[in-house]
Amino acid sequence: MSLKEKYPVYLYNTLTKEKELFEPIHKESVGMYVCGPTVYSDVHLGNIRTFLSFDVIYRYLTYLGYKVRYVRNITDVGHLVSDADEGEDKIARKARLEQLEPMEVVQQYTNGFHQVLEMFNLLPPNIEPCATGHIMEQISMVQDLLEKGMAYEVNGSVYFDVTKYNEKYDYGKLSGRKIEELMESGRALDSQDEKRNKIDFALWKKASPSHIMRWNSPWGDGFPGWHLECTVMSTKYLGETFDIHGGGMDLIFPHHECEIAQSVGSTGKEPVKYWLHSNMLTVNGQKMSKSLGNSFLPGQLISGDHELLDKGYNPMVVRFFMLQSHYSSTLDFSNEALTAAEKGYKRLVEGIKISKTLQHSEGNVDGDLEEKVKNAIDQLFTNLGDDFNTAKALAVLFEMTTWMNNFKTGHMKSTGLSSSTFNDLITHYQGFFYDVLGLKEENEGNNQLLDGVIDVLIKLRLDAKAGKNYELSDKIRDDLKQIGVTLKDSKEGTEYSID
Numbered sequence: 001m002s003l004k005e006k007y008p009v010y011l012y013n014t015l016t017k018e019k020e021l022f023e024p025i026h027k028e029s030v031g032m033y034v035c036g037p038t039v040y041s042d043v044h045l046g047n048i049r050t051f052l053s054f055d056v057i058y059r060y061l062t063y064l065g066y067k068v069r070y071v072r073n074i075t076d077v078g079h080l081v082s083d084a085d086e087g088e089d090k091i092a093r094k095a096r097l098e099q100l101e102p103m104e105v106v107q108q109y110t111n112g113f114h115q116v117l118e119m120f121n122l123l124p125p126n127i128e129p130c131a132t133g134h135i136m137e138q139i140s141m142v143q144d145l146l147e148k149g150m151a152y153e154v155n156g157s158v159y160f161d162v163t164k165y166n167e168k169y170d171y172g173k174l175s176g177r178k179i180e181e182l183m184e185s186g187r188a189l190d191s192q193d194e195k196r197n198k199i200d201f202a203l204w205k206k207a208s209p210s211h212i213m214r215w216n217s218p219w220g221d222g223f224p225g226w227h228l229e230c231t232v233m234s235t236k237y238l239g240e241t242f243d244i245h246g247g248g249m250d251l252i253f254p255h256h257e258c259e260i261a262q263s264v265g266s267t268g269k270e271p272v273k274y275w276l277h278s279n280m281l282t283v284n285g286q287k288m289s290k291s292l293g294n295s296f297l298p299g300q301l302i303s304g305d306h307e308l309l310d311k312g313y314n315p316m317v318v319r320f321f322m323l324q325s326h327y328s329s330t331l332d333f334s335n336e337a338l339t340a341a342e343k344g345y346k347r348l349v350e351g352i353k354i355s356k357t358l359q360h361s362e363g364n365v366d367g368d369l370e371e372k373v374k375n376a377i378d379q380l381f382t383n384l385g386d387d388f389n390t391a392k393a394l395a396v397l398f399e400m401t402t403w404m405n406n407f408k409t410g411h412m413k414s415t416g417l418s419s420s421t422f423n424d425l426i427t428h429y430q431g432f433f434y435d436v437l438g439l440k441e442e443n444e445g446n447n448q449l450l451d452g453v454i455d456v457l458i459k460l461r462l463d464a465k466a467g468k469n470y471e472l473s474d475k476i477r478d479d480l481k482q483i484g485v486t487l488k489d490s491k492e493g494t495e496y497s498i499d
Contacts, residue, residue: 004064007381011388012328014252014275015174019387024243025273029067031242032058033234033272035251036128038075039109040090042297043116045333046281046288050248052319052438053278053327053388055122057246060384060436071237072125076106076132077213078205079226085159085195085202089223092212102213106130116298119315121438127237131229135215138224138232141266142203142217150265154194156206156220160258162199165265171199174260174275175253201258203228227258235263235271245272249279282332283308310335313342316442320345323390323437344398349441350497351401352433354408360422363415370417373425376400380432393432400429409490454485458494461487 009022024030034054037047051072058070080087095102114124131138142158145151151160162171166179182199202225207214214221234242240263247256256275263271280287283294296306304312313321321341325331376396383392403425406412414422433439457476464473477487480496488495 002065003381004066007064007378007385009061009064009385009388011274011276014277015272020274022274024066025241029069030061030244031238032061032068032070032244032246033230033238033242034070034072034125034245035230035247035255036073036075037109037113038079038090039106039113040079040094041109042299043109043113044295045298045301046248048116048120048298049281049322049327049331050246050278051117051122052120052322054246054276055438056323056327056390056436057244057276057388058123058125059438060388063431063436069127069238070125071127071129071234073230073233074106074110074128074130075226075229076103076110076130078131078224078229083226085205085225089211089213095212106132119298119302120319121315121440123438129233129237131224131233132213134229134232134236135224137236138228139204139215139217141228141232141262142224144266145203145262148265151203152196153219156222157194157202158204158219159195159200160203160261160265161196162201162261163197165261169261169264171261172257174257177253177257201225201227201254203262227255228262230255231259231262231266231271234259235267240267240269241271241273243272244274244276246276246278249277252277276327278327279330282330284334285332288333308335310339313338314442316439317342317345319437320348320394320439323394323439326387326389326391328387344394345439348394348397348401348433348439351397351404352430352441354404355426355429358404358407358414358426360417360419361413361415362419363413365418366413366416369412370421373403373417373421377424377428380428384432384436390437393437397429397432400425404429454480454496458487458496462494 010019011022012019032054034051037043054070054072058068061068076091077089079090081090081093091102091105094100094105098105117124142151145160146153146158149161150165151158162179165171171179172182179199183197204217204219204222204224206220206222211223213223215223234245245256245259260271263269282288286292286294288295294308296308298315298318300306301309301318302312302315304310317338318341321338322331324341324344376399379396380393383389383396386392403412407414417425457480461473461476464470464476480487486497488497
């Protein structure tokens with residue numbers, strides 16, 4: 001039996017508001033689309049959390065044996081400063097302020113985005129399309145929606161007719177919004193507004209004379225609407241209906257709601273089977289916000305160069321910290337939480353190092369231990385399969401870490417396990433650490449150097465003890481303790497751990 005058959009996946013679907021059994025459209029393969037960044041500024045921690053969450057989902061489905069096509073876009077046009085249909089393009093505005101070409105801005109922040117994600121060990125998607133590379137496809141979908149009566153053109157701009165759509169379909173079903181309430185809320189249409197109704201949204205906008213980013217279309221020079229881009233790129237690479245669409249909770253309305261309307265209005269089909277959304281970040285219990293002064297960039301978190309941080313934390317500690325919380329729950333940053341995560345991460349790394357040195361010895365199998373280990377392996381998969389609950393999976397890994405230490409010290413005998421169960425334990429213990437949770441041993445080269453230096457000091461201490469120079473022996477031990485290195489003497493020799 002394959003892993004994906006043995007360990008079913010259940011996920012919370014924002015569309016149905018229920019946890020459902022994951023059954024991909026095509027048995028062996030999965031199509032997943034995640035809304036990527038608008039590349040006009042440095043990527044922020046909220047982005048990192050979202051992309052890290054879907055990185056784990058991508059990794060776990062792959063680990064189970066699915067062939068996953070992961071598509072994550074780059075928005076490089078059409079996202080206006082108001083996140084609506086009026087205002088300046090975010091990238092064009094940045095280009096004007098910095099006196100750069102818009103594509104210089106796009107390239108600069110796309111490069112930065114990739115560098116930050118690589119630092120946190122996120123795998124690249126299979127396809128990373130950009131909006132400007134799919135203008136013709138977007139124009140084609142606008143034409144299709146016009147022909148189907150789901151859109152209308154005014155003075156070179158084209159808008160989606162939400163009221164017309166809602167005669168046959170249900171606009172608001174993802175977010176739970178009611179069209180009547182949406183019509184009543186917000187500002188009223190003014191004399192300059194081209195829309196028939198204020199809840200209509202732009203598919204194509206006419207470019208003003210000063211607008212830098214513009215393309216020729218059947219309706220004149222203009223640029224695509226923000227919502228349209230994701231609909232076009234997701235369906236181009238994953239089909240009219242695909243398995244998973246993800247993003248932050250802030251995108252549920254209007255962005256993802258509009259994506260559904262565009263797709264259903266064009267094809268008559270539901271575009272996505274499962275909608276998944278990650279939650280927001282807070283800092284010391286408050287929403288992360290530039291205006292509150294509690295917002296910091298990933299680089300500041302690593303360097304510690306921020307007034308709210310006591311020190312810097314390496315990227316794997318930050319990744320580990322984020323994995324300690326379920327992707328759909330609020331995640332609160334604090335120095336205390338990060339420091340605790342640092343200790344937990346180091347303990348897990350030590351267990352991984354030990355696991356690489358262990359070898360199985362044949363002997364009498366302990367039935368109780370055999371069952372306990374098999375159940376723990378099952379729990380790893382069950383927890384990740386329960387809406388990708390990384391926090392519960394980490395708890396199982398820590399239990400396994402204790403076993404690794406016990407195997408090493410002799411408190412637990414590897415002979416108590418059959419060779420197949422022992423090998424499964426090591427395989428999945430390491431597999432979940434590296435391949436599923438995406439953790440790694442940070443600064444491995446520096447760790448090897450540190451190991452060598454401490455080994456030299458341990459040898460000097462042993463020589464001092466052998467020469468009955470106990471004062472020097474104790475001083476080496478105590479001085480190392482002061483800098484966070486604890487020596488442990490046993491019959492097998494001296495080991496060390498870093499606090």
